[in-house]
Amino acid sequence: MLRLYDFYDSGNGYKARLALAQLDIPYEYIEIDIEKGESRTREFLARNPNGRIPVLELENGAFVPESNAILCYLAEGTKLMPSDRYERAQVLQWLFFEQYNHEPNIATARYWLRHGHLTPSREPLFAQKRLAGYAALGVMEGHLASRTFFVGERYSIADIALYAYTHVGDQGGFELKRYPAVCAWLDRVRAQPGHVPLLKPQS
Amino acid sequence: MLRLYDFYDSGNGYKARLALAQLDIPYEYIEIDIEKGESRTREFLARNPNGRIPVLELENGAFVPESNAILCYLAEGTKLMPSDRYERAQVLQWLFFEQYNHEPNIATARYWLRHGHLTPSREPLFAQKRLAGYAALGVMEGHLASRTFFVGERYSIADIALYAYTHVGDQGGFELKRYPAVCAWLDRVRAQPGHVPLLKPQS
Numbered sequence: 001m002l003r004l005y006d007f008y009d010s011g012n013g014y015k016a017r018l019a020l021a022q023l024d025i026p027y028e029y030i031e032i033d034i035e036k037g038e039s040r041t042r043e044f045l046a047r048n049p050n051g052r053i054p055v056l057e058l059e060n061g062a063f064v065p066e067s068n069a070i071l072c073y074l075a076e077g078t079k080l081m082p083s084d085r086y087e088r089a090q091v092l093q094w095l096f097f098e099q100y101n102h103e104p105n106i107a108t109a110r111y112w113l114r115h116g117h118l119t120p121s122r123e124p125l126f127a128q129k130r131l132a133g134y135a136a137l138g139v140m141e142g143h144l145a146s147r148t149f150f151v152g153e154r155y156s157i158a159d160i161a162l163y164a165y166t167h168v169g170d171q172g173g174f175e176l177k178r179y180p181a182v183c184a185w186l187d188r189v190r191a192q193p194g195h196v197p198l199l200k201p202q203s
Numbered sequence: 204m205l206r207l208y209d210f211y212d213s214g215n216g217y218k219a220r221l222a223l224a225q226l227d228i229p230y231e232y233i234e235i236d237i238e239k240g241e242s243r244t245r246e247f248l249a250r251n252p253n254g255r256i257p258v259l260e261l262e263n264g265a266f267v268p269e270s271n272a273i274l275c276y277l278a279e280g281t282k283l284m285p286s287d288r289y290e291r292a293q294v295l296q297w298l299f300f301e302q303y304n305h306e307p308n309i310a311t312a313r314y315w316l317r318h319g320h321l322t323p324s325r326e327p328l329f330a331q332k333r334l335a336g337y338a339a340l341g342v343m344e345g346h347l348a349s350r351t352f353f354v355g356e357r358y359s360i361a362d363i364a365l366y367a368y369t370h371v372g373d374q375g376g377f378e379l380k381r382y383p384a385v386c387a388w389l390d391r392v393r394a395q396p397g398h399v400p401l402l403k404p405q406s
Contacts, residue, residue: 069293073292089272089273092271093269093272096271096298100306
């Protein structure tokens with residue numbers, strides 16, 4: 001059985017949990033408390049030398065770190081990943097956009113606010129993250145104004161990756177209501193078969 | 204013929220130029236001067252609403268933004284991308300690592316230094332980028348200590364993506380000689396057939 005090393009409040013981990021649920025793939029959930037340094041132990045660094053969750057452990061004991069690499073691994077050959085070459089490139093385009101322009105701003109702002117890490121010295125950087133996060137939401141709004149989903153008018157891992165931290169953007173101080181096309185897309189993602197919320201899986 | 208919209212000094216653009224050269228794919232080079240705001244014009248935003256180079260234009264007029272998505276698009280079915288499912292996941296793992304942990308630190312530090320953007324207000328962030336960039340180099344050093352290339356002991360787009368800004372790390376103030384395994388790998392990458400340096404292509 002697959003094993004997911006994950007922190008319950010992580011949107012990056014949630015991407016994997018949502019894809020696993022929608023692909024109906026059973027897995028064992030191993031909680032790693034990043035607030036207690038559990039992703040930096042020697043044991044964990046053997047799974048991911050970059051010291052970050054989520055990490056997917058395959059049946060043969062090999063490890064796949066990086067949430068969006070996990071999404072690609074799980075989705076290959078399924079309804080969640082297009083087979084057309086250009087559509088695949090578009091899915092990857094949005095996955096890289098998510099990790100470069102979206103997550104470092106929206107997810108980090110949320111993490112700092114929720115877990116008490118917004119120290120005074122971080123205030124200038126927090127202000128920059130607000131601006132950059134809103135810019136990312138603006139790019140999404142423009143794209144979604146004329147589209148149902150991010151790529152090929154079908155739900156894919158591009159939607160899962162961007163849903164993960166967008167739908168909790170308010171927890172990072174982002175006013176989502178300024179982005180009506182994004183809000184309508186969030187509703188469409190939530191209505192997909194097999195959708196699960198960002199919560200620790202019930203064991 | 205493919206078209207590459209690119210800025211000559213960009214390591215992200217260089218990734219595409221290097222892959223195109225090594226795959227022997229002809230292309231037209233369109234220079235976009237990001238220092239003059241040419242990646243933020245209405246015309247350019249129609250190619251990439253995120254306003255960034257490189258962008259690859261396909262023969263049918265469709266656009267692929269995001270350097271690592273371009274790499275995946277070009278490499279699919281070639282010697283530069285493994286066919287094994289787990290090896291593909293590892294390639295993606297390193298591509299996402301590059302965009303999250305490496306490029307925002309090493310490439311941004313280099314860009315600020317080379318193009319006069321290291322303003323006094325950016326000094327604290329610059330110091331953070333030094334630390335985070337060195338941490339990324341440390342992860343690479345540990346991985347390469349027992350390996351020839353990043354994935355499957357074969358040269359792939361994971362090497363291209365990480366080579367692009369690592370080999371000019373000194374231009375961002377990073378002392379590469381502290382990382383002997385990284386330096387030996389840089390030499391192996393430079394020795395690959397069809398290697399081209401980070402320069403504007405000759406027209």
